[in-house]
Amino acid sequence: MTAPVGPRPALLLVTDLAYEARGRRYCDEDIFLASRLREAFDVALCHPRDAAALLDRFDLALVRNSGPVLHYQEAYDAFRARALELGVPVYNPLDGRGDMAGKQYLVELSRAGFPVIPTVDRAADLGLLPEAGAYAVKPKLGADSVGLRFVGGAEVAGALEREGEGVLLVQPRVDFRYEVSFYFVDHDFQYALYAPDPERRWVLEPYAADAADLAFARRFIEWNALDHGIQRVDACRTQEGELLLVELEDLNPYLSLDRVDEGVREAFVARLKTSLTG
Structure with missing residues:
Protein backbone atom coordinates (compact mmCIF):
# COMPACT_ATOMS: atom_id res chain seq x y z
CA MET A 1 0.00 0.00 0.00
CA THR A 2 1.39 3.37 -0.98
CA ALA A 3 1.96 5.78 1.88
CA PRO A 4 -0.19 8.90 1.70
CA VAL A 5 1.47 11.90 0.17
CA GLY A 6 1.57 15.05 2.27
CA PRO A 7 -0.03 18.30 1.14
CA ARG A 8 1.79 20.07 -1.64
CA PRO A 9 2.71 23.74 -1.28
CA ALA A 10 0.17 26.15 -2.73
CA LEU A 11 1.63 28.65 -5.20
CA LEU A 12 -0.05 31.87 -6.29
CA LEU A 13 1.17 32.79 -9.78
CA VAL A 14 0.62 36.53 -10.26
CA THR A 15 0.13 37.35 -13.95
CA ASP A 16 -1.95 39.46 -16.31
CA LEU A 17 -3.03 37.07 -19.05
CA ALA A 18 -4.69 39.92 -20.96
CA TYR A 19 -1.61 42.15 -21.04
CA GLU A 20 -0.69 43.08 -24.61
CA ALA A 21 3.00 43.42 -25.38
CA ARG A 22 4.43 44.42 -28.71
CA GLY A 23 5.53 41.39 -30.70
CA ARG A 24 5.04 38.92 -27.83
CA ARG A 25 2.28 36.92 -26.15
CA TYR A 26 3.14 37.03 -22.45
CA CYS A 27 0.12 34.90 -21.56
CA ASP A 28 1.42 31.85 -23.47
CA GLU A 29 4.56 31.77 -21.37
CA ASP A 30 2.69 31.86 -18.07
CA ILE A 31 0.16 29.26 -19.17
CA PHE A 32 3.09 26.98 -20.01
CA LEU A 33 4.88 27.67 -16.73
CA ALA A 34 1.70 27.08 -14.72
CA SER A 35 1.21 23.71 -16.43
CA ARG A 36 4.73 22.61 -15.51
CA LEU A 37 4.76 24.02 -11.98
CA ARG A 38 1.63 22.01 -11.23
CA GLU A 39 3.94 18.99 -11.21
CA ALA A 40 5.30 20.24 -7.87
CA PHE A 41 2.74 22.74 -6.53
CA ASP A 42 -0.97 23.39 -6.27
CA VAL A 43 -1.11 26.41 -8.58
CA ALA A 44 -3.61 29.22 -8.98
CA LEU A 45 -3.27 32.22 -11.30
CA CYS A 46 -4.45 35.71 -10.39
CA HIS A 47 -4.27 39.24 -11.72
CA PRO A 48 -1.91 41.58 -9.82
CA ARG A 49 -4.89 43.65 -8.65
CA ASP A 50 -6.25 40.58 -6.82
CA ALA A 51 -2.99 39.33 -5.32
CA ALA A 52 -3.14 41.08 -1.93
CA ALA A 53 -6.65 39.77 -1.19
CA LEU A 54 -5.77 36.17 -2.06
CA LEU A 55 -2.30 35.90 -0.60
CA ASP A 56 -3.26 34.46 2.81
CA ARG A 57 -4.42 31.22 1.16
CA PHE A 58 -1.00 30.39 -0.32
CA ASP A 59 2.43 29.28 0.81
CA LEU A 60 4.33 31.19 -1.87
CA ALA A 61 3.72 33.86 -4.51
CA LEU A 62 5.49 33.86 -7.87
CA VAL A 63 5.33 37.16 -9.76
CA ARG A 64 5.56 36.55 -13.47
CA ASN A 65 4.28 38.46 -16.52
CA SER A 66 2.17 40.94 -14.60
CA GLY A 67 2.88 43.99 -16.77
CA PRO A 68 4.36 47.37 -15.77
CA VAL A 69 3.74 48.18 -12.11
CA LEU A 70 2.86 51.79 -12.93
CA HIS A 71 -0.43 50.47 -14.36
CA TYR A 72 -1.46 49.22 -10.89
CA GLN A 73 0.96 50.85 -8.42
CA GLU A 74 -1.50 51.02 -5.51
CA ALA A 75 -2.41 47.32 -5.84
CA TYR A 76 1.26 46.34 -6.09
CA ASP A 77 2.13 48.33 -2.98
CA ALA A 78 -0.73 46.61 -1.13
CA PHE A 79 0.53 43.20 -2.29
CA ARG A 80 4.04 43.92 -1.03
CA ALA A 81 2.72 45.15 2.31
CA ARG A 82 0.45 42.13 2.70
CA ALA A 83 3.24 39.68 1.86
CA LEU A 84 5.49 41.24 4.49
CA GLU A 85 2.66 41.25 7.05
CA LEU A 86 1.85 37.56 6.48
CA GLY A 87 5.43 36.42 6.02
CA VAL A 88 4.53 34.77 2.71
CA PRO A 89 7.64 34.38 0.55
CA VAL A 90 7.52 36.24 -2.76
CA TYR A 91 9.54 35.17 -5.77
CA ASN A 92 11.46 37.24 -6.70
CA PRO A 93 12.21 38.49 -3.18
CA LEU A 94 11.06 42.05 -2.60
CA ASP A 95 14.50 43.55 -1.92
CA GLY A 96 15.81 43.65 -5.50
CA ARG A 97 17.91 46.68 -6.39
CA GLY A 98 17.22 46.61 -10.14
CA ASP A 99 14.02 47.47 -12.00
CA MET A 100 11.98 46.25 -9.03
CA ALA A 101 12.96 49.47 -7.25
CA GLY A 102 12.67 51.73 -10.31
CA LYS A 103 15.49 52.80 -12.60
CA GLN A 104 17.48 54.94 -10.17
CA TYR A 105 20.06 52.15 -10.16
CA LEU A 106 21.10 53.15 -13.68
CA VAL A 107 22.13 56.57 -12.38
CA GLU A 108 23.99 55.00 -9.46
CA LEU A 109 25.79 52.43 -11.61
CA SER A 110 26.73 55.08 -14.14
CA ARG A 111 28.23 57.27 -11.41
CA ALA A 112 30.12 54.26 -10.04
CA GLY A 113 31.76 53.54 -13.39
CA PHE A 114 29.93 50.31 -14.24
CA PRO A 115 29.58 49.43 -17.96
CA VAL A 116 26.10 50.90 -18.41
CA ILE A 117 24.65 53.37 -20.88
CA PRO A 118 25.62 56.74 -19.33
CA THR A 119 22.62 57.95 -17.31
CA VAL A 120 21.73 61.10 -15.37
CA ASP A 121 18.55 62.39 -13.75
CA ARG A 122 19.35 66.06 -13.14
CA ALA A 123 19.85 68.98 -15.49
CA ALA A 124 23.02 69.92 -13.59
CA ASP A 125 24.57 66.57 -14.55
CA LEU A 126 23.87 66.69 -18.29
CA GLY A 127 27.49 67.62 -18.88
CA LEU A 128 28.48 64.13 -17.67
CA LEU A 129 26.86 62.58 -20.76
CA PRO A 130 28.74 62.17 -24.03
CA GLU A 131 27.51 64.30 -26.91
CA ALA A 132 24.95 62.53 -29.08
CA GLY A 133 22.62 63.29 -31.95
CA ALA A 134 19.63 62.46 -29.77
CA TYR A 135 18.90 61.57 -26.17
CA ALA A 136 16.50 59.06 -24.65
CA VAL A 137 14.25 60.52 -21.96
CA LYS A 138 12.19 58.08 -19.90
CA PRO A 139 10.47 57.89 -16.51
CA LYS A 140 12.28 56.15 -13.66
CA LEU A 141 9.18 54.11 -12.95
CA GLY A 142 8.58 53.17 -16.58
CA ALA A 143 8.64 49.73 -18.20
CA ASP A 144 8.14 48.26 -21.67
CA SER A 145 9.17 51.62 -23.16
CA VAL A 146 6.19 53.38 -21.52
CA GLY A 147 6.88 57.13 -21.65
CA LEU A 148 10.13 56.74 -23.62
CA ARG A 149 10.87 59.48 -26.13
CA PHE A 150 13.89 60.80 -28.02
CA VAL A 151 14.78 64.49 -28.05
CA GLY A 152 17.57 66.70 -29.35
CA GLY A 153 20.29 68.09 -27.12
CA ALA A 154 18.65 71.51 -26.92
CA GLU A 155 15.45 70.00 -25.51
CA VAL A 156 16.87 67.76 -22.79
CA ALA A 157 17.24 70.30 -19.98
CA GLY A 158 13.72 71.61 -20.57
CA ALA A 159 12.27 68.10 -20.42
CA LEU A 160 13.91 67.47 -17.05
CA GLU A 161 12.85 70.81 -15.62
CA ARG A 162 9.20 70.39 -16.69
CA GLU A 163 8.89 67.04 -14.90
CA GLY A 164 10.91 68.04 -11.84
CA GLU A 165 14.22 66.78 -10.50
CA GLY A 166 14.65 63.03 -10.18
CA VAL A 167 11.56 61.94 -12.13
CA LEU A 168 13.14 61.25 -15.53
CA LEU A 169 16.30 59.58 -16.78
CA VAL A 170 18.37 60.87 -19.68
CA GLN A 171 20.74 58.74 -21.76
CA PRO A 172 22.53 59.33 -25.07
CA ARG A 173 20.97 57.41 -27.93
CA VAL A 174 23.46 54.60 -28.54
Whole structure:
Protein backbone atom coordinates (compact mmCIF):
# COMPACT_ATOMS: atom_id res chain seq x y z
CA MET A 1 0.00 0.00 0.00
CA THR A 2 1.39 3.37 -0.98
CA ALA A 3 1.96 5.78 1.88
CA PRO A 4 -0.19 8.90 1.70
CA VAL A 5 1.47 11.90 0.17
CA GLY A 6 1.57 15.05 2.27
CA PRO A 7 -0.03 18.30 1.14
CA ARG A 8 1.79 20.07 -1.64
CA PRO A 9 2.71 23.74 -1.28
CA ALA A 10 0.17 26.15 -2.73
CA LEU A 11 1.63 28.65 -5.20
CA LEU A 12 -0.05 31.87 -6.29
CA LEU A 13 1.17 32.79 -9.78
CA VAL A 14 0.62 36.53 -10.26
CA THR A 15 0.13 37.35 -13.95
CA ASP A 16 -1.95 39.46 -16.31
CA LEU A 17 -3.03 37.07 -19.05
CA ALA A 18 -4.69 39.92 -20.96
CA TYR A 19 -1.61 42.15 -21.04
CA GLU A 20 -0.69 43.08 -24.61
CA ALA A 21 3.00 43.42 -25.38
CA ARG A 22 4.43 44.42 -28.71
CA GLY A 23 5.53 41.39 -30.70
CA ARG A 24 5.04 38.92 -27.83
CA ARG A 25 2.28 36.92 -26.15
CA TYR A 26 3.14 37.03 -22.45
CA CYS A 27 0.12 34.90 -21.56
CA ASP A 28 1.42 31.85 -23.47
CA GLU A 29 4.56 31.77 -21.37
CA ASP A 30 2.69 31.86 -18.07
CA ILE A 31 0.16 29.26 -19.17
CA PHE A 32 3.09 26.98 -20.01
CA LEU A 33 4.88 27.67 -16.73
CA ALA A 34 1.70 27.08 -14.72
CA SER A 35 1.21 23.71 -16.43
CA ARG A 36 4.73 22.61 -15.51
CA LEU A 37 4.76 24.02 -11.98
CA ARG A 38 1.63 22.01 -11.23
CA GLU A 39 3.94 18.99 -11.21
CA ALA A 40 5.30 20.24 -7.87
CA PHE A 41 2.74 22.74 -6.53
CA ASP A 42 -0.97 23.39 -6.27
CA VAL A 43 -1.11 26.41 -8.58
CA ALA A 44 -3.61 29.22 -8.98
CA LEU A 45 -3.27 32.22 -11.30
CA CYS A 46 -4.45 35.71 -10.39
CA HIS A 47 -4.27 39.24 -11.72
CA PRO A 48 -1.91 41.58 -9.82
CA ARG A 49 -4.89 43.65 -8.65
CA ASP A 50 -6.25 40.58 -6.82
CA ALA A 51 -2.99 39.33 -5.32
CA ALA A 52 -3.14 41.08 -1.93
CA ALA A 53 -6.65 39.77 -1.19
CA LEU A 54 -5.77 36.17 -2.06
CA LEU A 55 -2.30 35.90 -0.60
CA ASP A 56 -3.26 34.46 2.81
CA ARG A 57 -4.42 31.22 1.16
CA PHE A 58 -1.00 30.39 -0.32
CA ASP A 59 2.43 29.28 0.81
CA LEU A 60 4.33 31.19 -1.87
CA ALA A 61 3.72 33.86 -4.51
CA LEU A 62 5.49 33.86 -7.87
CA VAL A 63 5.33 37.16 -9.76
CA ARG A 64 5.56 36.55 -13.47
CA ASN A 65 4.28 38.46 -16.52
CA SER A 66 2.17 40.94 -14.60
CA GLY A 67 2.88 43.99 -16.77
CA PRO A 68 4.36 47.37 -15.77
CA VAL A 69 3.74 48.18 -12.11
CA LEU A 70 2.86 51.79 -12.93
CA HIS A 71 -0.43 50.47 -14.36
CA TYR A 72 -1.46 49.22 -10.89
CA GLN A 73 0.96 50.85 -8.42
CA GLU A 74 -1.50 51.02 -5.51
CA ALA A 75 -2.41 47.32 -5.84
CA TYR A 76 1.26 46.34 -6.09
CA ASP A 77 2.13 48.33 -2.98
CA ALA A 78 -0.73 46.61 -1.13
CA PHE A 79 0.53 43.20 -2.29
CA ARG A 80 4.04 43.92 -1.03
CA ALA A 81 2.72 45.15 2.31
CA ARG A 82 0.45 42.13 2.70
CA ALA A 83 3.24 39.68 1.86
CA LEU A 84 5.49 41.24 4.49
CA GLU A 85 2.66 41.25 7.05
CA LEU A 86 1.85 37.56 6.48
CA GLY A 87 5.43 36.42 6.02
CA VAL A 88 4.53 34.77 2.71
CA PRO A 89 7.64 34.38 0.55
CA VAL A 90 7.52 36.24 -2.76
CA TYR A 91 9.54 35.17 -5.77
CA ASN A 92 11.46 37.24 -6.70
CA PRO A 93 12.21 38.49 -3.18
CA LEU A 94 11.06 42.05 -2.60
CA ASP A 95 14.50 43.55 -1.92
CA GLY A 96 15.81 43.65 -5.50
CA ARG A 97 17.91 46.68 -6.39
CA GLY A 98 17.22 46.61 -10.14
CA ASP A 99 14.02 47.47 -12.00
CA MET A 100 11.98 46.25 -9.03
CA ALA A 101 12.96 49.47 -7.25
CA GLY A 102 12.67 51.73 -10.31
CA LYS A 103 15.49 52.80 -12.60
CA GLN A 104 17.48 54.94 -10.17
CA TYR A 105 20.06 52.15 -10.16
CA LEU A 106 21.10 53.15 -13.68
CA VAL A 107 22.13 56.57 -12.38
CA GLU A 108 23.99 55.00 -9.46
CA LEU A 109 25.79 52.43 -11.61
CA SER A 110 26.73 55.08 -14.14
CA ARG A 111 28.23 57.27 -11.41
CA ALA A 112 30.12 54.26 -10.04
CA GLY A 113 31.76 53.54 -13.39
CA PHE A 114 29.93 50.31 -14.24
CA PRO A 115 29.58 49.43 -17.96
CA VAL A 116 26.10 50.90 -18.41
CA ILE A 117 24.65 53.37 -20.88
CA PRO A 118 25.62 56.74 -19.33
CA THR A 119 22.62 57.95 -17.31
CA VAL A 120 21.73 61.10 -15.37
CA ASP A 121 18.55 62.39 -13.75
CA ARG A 122 19.35 66.06 -13.14
CA ALA A 123 19.85 68.98 -15.49
CA ALA A 124 23.02 69.92 -13.59
CA ASP A 125 24.57 66.57 -14.55
CA LEU A 126 23.87 66.69 -18.29
CA GLY A 127 27.49 67.62 -18.88
CA LEU A 128 28.48 64.13 -17.67
CA LEU A 129 26.86 62.58 -20.76
CA PRO A 130 28.74 62.17 -24.03
CA GLU A 131 27.51 64.30 -26.91
CA ALA A 132 24.95 62.53 -29.08
CA GLY A 133 22.62 63.29 -31.95
CA ALA A 134 19.63 62.46 -29.77
CA TYR A 135 18.90 61.57 -26.17
CA ALA A 136 16.50 59.06 -24.65
CA VAL A 137 14.25 60.52 -21.96
CA LYS A 138 12.19 58.08 -19.90
CA PRO A 139 10.47 57.89 -16.51
CA LYS A 140 12.28 56.15 -13.66
CA LEU A 141 9.18 54.11 -12.95
CA GLY A 142 8.58 53.17 -16.58
CA ALA A 143 8.64 49.73 -18.20
CA ASP A 144 8.14 48.26 -21.67
CA SER A 145 9.17 51.62 -23.16
CA VAL A 146 6.19 53.38 -21.52
CA GLY A 147 6.88 57.13 -21.65
CA LEU A 148 10.13 56.74 -23.62
CA ARG A 149 10.87 59.48 -26.13
CA PHE A 150 13.89 60.80 -28.02
CA VAL A 151 14.78 64.49 -28.05
CA GLY A 152 17.57 66.70 -29.35
CA GLY A 153 20.29 68.09 -27.12
CA ALA A 154 18.65 71.51 -26.92
CA GLU A 155 15.45 70.00 -25.51
CA VAL A 156 16.87 67.76 -22.79
CA ALA A 157 17.24 70.30 -19.98
CA GLY A 158 13.72 71.61 -20.57
CA ALA A 159 12.27 68.10 -20.42
CA LEU A 160 13.91 67.47 -17.05
CA GLU A 161 12.85 70.81 -15.62
CA ARG A 162 9.20 70.39 -16.69
CA GLU A 163 8.89 67.04 -14.90
CA GLY A 164 10.91 68.04 -11.84
CA GLU A 165 14.22 66.78 -10.50
CA GLY A 166 14.65 63.03 -10.18
CA VAL A 167 11.56 61.94 -12.13
CA LEU A 168 13.14 61.25 -15.53
CA LEU A 169 16.30 59.58 -16.78
CA VAL A 170 18.37 60.87 -19.68
CA GLN A 171 20.74 58.74 -21.76
CA PRO A 172 22.53 59.33 -25.07
CA ARG A 173 20.97 57.41 -27.93
CA VAL A 174 23.46 54.60 -28.54
CA ASP A 175 24.30 53.32 -32.00
CA PHE A 176 24.51 49.61 -31.29
CA ARG A 177 25.01 46.45 -33.32
CA TYR A 178 22.46 44.38 -31.43
CA GLU A 179 20.79 43.84 -28.06
CA VAL A 180 21.43 40.70 -26.02
CA SER A 181 19.83 39.31 -22.85
CA PHE A 182 21.30 36.91 -20.30
CA TYR A 183 18.87 34.88 -18.18
CA PHE A 184 19.68 33.64 -14.68
CA VAL A 185 17.93 31.58 -12.00
CA ASP A 186 19.48 32.39 -8.65
CA HIS A 187 23.10 33.05 -9.68
CA ASP A 188 23.13 30.27 -12.29
CA PHE A 189 23.26 31.27 -15.95
CA GLN A 190 20.58 29.54 -18.03
CA TYR A 191 20.70 30.88 -21.60
CA ALA A 192 21.17 34.01 -23.71
CA LEU A 193 19.16 35.45 -26.59
CA TYR A 194 19.84 38.33 -28.93
CA ALA A 195 18.14 40.41 -31.60
CA PRO A 196 20.44 40.50 -34.66
CA ASP A 197 18.31 43.22 -36.28
CA PRO A 198 18.04 46.36 -34.08
CA GLU A 199 14.82 47.29 -35.89
CA ARG A 200 13.17 44.00 -34.83
CA ARG A 201 14.18 43.85 -31.19
CA TRP A 202 11.75 41.06 -30.24
CA VAL A 203 12.79 38.70 -33.02
CA LEU A 204 15.21 36.81 -30.81
CA GLU A 205 17.67 34.04 -31.55
CA PRO A 206 19.89 31.92 -29.30
CA TYR A 207 23.19 33.61 -28.48
CA ALA A 208 26.39 31.75 -27.65
CA ALA A 209 27.70 33.70 -24.66
CA ASP A 210 31.46 33.57 -24.16
CA ALA A 211 33.43 33.96 -20.94
CA ALA A 212 33.69 37.74 -21.29
CA ASP A 213 29.94 38.06 -21.88
CA LEU A 214 29.16 36.02 -18.78
CA ALA A 215 31.64 37.97 -16.67
CA PHE A 216 29.85 41.15 -17.76
CA ALA A 217 26.40 39.78 -16.89
CA ARG A 218 27.47 38.23 -13.58
CA ARG A 219 28.84 41.56 -12.41
CA PHE A 220 25.30 42.91 -12.27
CA ILE A 221 23.80 39.74 -10.80
CA GLU A 222 26.35 39.94 -7.97
CA TRP A 223 25.73 43.66 -7.49
CA ASN A 224 22.01 43.03 -7.05
CA ALA A 225 22.70 40.54 -4.25
CA LEU A 226 19.37 38.69 -4.48
CA ASP A 227 19.72 35.34 -2.73
CA HIS A 228 17.48 33.72 -5.32
CA GLY A 229 15.10 34.53 -8.15
CA ILE A 230 14.88 35.01 -11.91
CA GLN A 231 16.89 37.88 -13.37
CA ARG A 232 17.47 39.10 -16.91
CA VAL A 233 20.48 41.24 -17.77
CA ASP A 234 19.73 43.28 -20.91
CA ALA A 235 22.68 44.80 -22.76
CA CYS A 236 23.61 46.32 -26.09
CA ARG A 237 26.76 45.73 -28.13
CA THR A 238 28.16 49.04 -29.31
CA GLN A 239 29.76 49.55 -32.72
CA GLU A 240 33.10 49.44 -30.91
CA GLY A 241 32.29 45.99 -29.50
CA GLU A 242 31.64 46.99 -25.87
CA LEU A 243 28.71 45.61 -23.89
CA LEU A 244 26.68 48.21 -21.98
CA LEU A 245 23.86 47.48 -19.55
CA VAL A 246 20.42 48.57 -20.74
CA GLU A 247 18.35 47.13 -17.88
CA LEU A 248 18.57 44.75 -14.94
CA GLU A 249 15.10 43.20 -14.82
CA ASP A 250 14.50 41.58 -11.43
CA LEU A 251 10.75 41.95 -10.94
CA ASN A 252 8.92 40.07 -13.69
CA PRO A 253 11.29 39.50 -16.63
CA TYR A 254 9.73 38.03 -19.74
CA LEU A 255 11.70 34.86 -20.48
CA SER A 256 11.12 34.28 -24.23
CA LEU A 257 10.97 30.54 -23.54
CA ASP A 258 9.44 30.01 -26.97
CA ARG A 259 12.75 31.15 -28.52
CA VAL A 260 14.92 28.41 -26.96
CA ASP A 261 15.02 24.72 -27.81
CA GLU A 262 13.24 22.06 -25.75
CA GLY A 263 16.33 20.98 -23.85
CA VAL A 264 17.11 24.50 -22.67
CA ARG A 265 13.45 25.09 -21.78
CA GLU A 266 13.24 21.87 -19.75
CA ALA A 267 16.47 22.68 -17.92
CA PHE A 268 15.11 26.12 -17.05
CA VAL A 269 11.85 24.69 -15.68
CA ALA A 270 13.73 22.14 -13.58
CA ARG A 271 16.05 24.81 -12.18
CA LEU A 272 13.09 27.07 -11.37
CA LYS A 273 11.32 24.28 -9.47
CA THR A 274 14.48 23.66 -7.44
CA SER A 275 14.81 27.35 -6.66
CA LEU A 276 11.18 27.69 -5.60
CA THR A 277 11.39 24.70 -3.24
CA GLY A 278 14.87 25.50 -1.91
